[in-house]
Amino acid sequence: MARRRKASFRGLGCLGLILLIVAGLIWLQVYRNWTGPGPANHPTPVVVPQGSSLAAAARTLEKAGVVRSTTGFLRFARRFGSSEPIRAGEYEVPAGASARAVLELLQSGRTIQRLVTIPEGMPAIEVFERIAREPLLSGKLPIPPEGSVLPGTYSFQRGEARRAVLKRMQDAMRQTLDRLWMTRKANSVVASKQEALILAAIVEKETGVPAERPMVAGVYSNRLRSGMRLQADPTIIYPITRGRPLGRRIKLSEVRAVNDYNTYAMAGLPRGPITNPGRDAIAAVLAPADTHALYFVADGKGGHVFADDLKDHNANVQRYYNLRKAQRTR
Incomplete structure (x- = not known):
């Protein structure tokens, strides 16, 4: 009887040992294939296309070398991972990231942020060139209509179509213009959204000082209201360069x-915008400063000085010339 008990204990001990070994092997498998360090030995970019299934993403991950196998990743992801869907985009998988960490990254949507910036006052031809030069975008695009793009910083994904990025910029302009149009004040002279873009483009090109935009818009609003010519230098330059810098003084011809x-040779607004104005320039022409000023000239310090009548304006011009002369003789 005692021998039988000893044999039984020994059998139980062996079974327990076997179970421990099996459990250990299972744990090692889980650790190696799910929670342990992954095979990537450096940060690795991975692109998950729009509409990709988990299986398709797993094949991409194996090809990129960030998981050991498609089958293993899918098996452990479905058994131990979250049921949250993966999100399309470009990701940077850290070196040594576990399969669990990779899945969580794809579910988080924390994609690589690639950015393209369109400065305020950048003309359409230069917007076209900036997007066309971006090597991580794909496909061709047309030169956008002048004034159709809202300046700002836009994110994009590797391989995204250039037309898609341009469309986001143009959608942003339409939406911004629609919102701002609802804020139009009684002293605004523009009668349509297109007129707002045209006048805002002139304001954008005439001053680089944000605080001056409502005042410049006020001057041009007063001129339009009284039938005076706008006489804005940027409107002379636009037909010559299509918005690029002239690089020399304007000729009398x-x-x-x-x-x-050319608003020196005609009254009223030009036929279209001369650049892509920013939000603040558009807002300025829809709510211009309440002023009697009809003139302005550079003050020699980066801004402008304004005048209600020609006599004061000529005095301001003379002071500017004197300042320029003094600066040249120093």
Whole structure:
């Protein structure tokens, strides 16, 4: 009887040992394939296309070398991972990331943020060139209509179509213009959203000082209201360069040139925008400063000085010339 008990204890001990070994092997498998360090030995970019299933993403991950196998990743992900869907985009998988960490990354949507910036006052041709030069975008795009793009910083994903990025910029302009139009004040002279873009583009090009935009818009609003010509230098330059810097002084023949943009040779607004104005310039023409000013000239310090009548304006111009002369003789 005692021998039988000893044999039984020995059998139980062996069974327990076997179970421990099996449990250990299972734990090692889970650790190696799910929670332990992954095979990537450096940060690795991975692109998950729109509409990808978990299986398709797993194949991409194996090909990139961030998981050991598609089958193993799927088995452990379905057994131990969250049921949250994965999100499309470009991800940077850290070196040594576990399969669990990789799945959590794809479910988080924490994609690599690639950015393209369109500064305020950048003309359409330069917007086109900036998007066209971005090597991580794909496909061709047309030169956008002037004034159709809202300046700002936009994110994009590797391989995204250039047309798609341009569309986001144009959608942003339409939406911004629609919202701002609802704030139009009684002293605004623009009668349509297109007129708002045209005048805002001139304001954008005339001053680089944000606080001056409502005042510049006020001057041009007063001129339009009284039938005076706007006489905005940027409208002379636009037909010549399509918005690029002129790089020299304006010629007298160019001041006198008759075309659809030159506001020295015609009254009213140009035929279209001369650049892509920013939100603040648009807001300024829809709510211009309440002023009697009709003139402004550079103050020599980066801003402008304003005047209600020609006599004061000429005095301001003379002070500016004197300042320039003094600076050259130093």
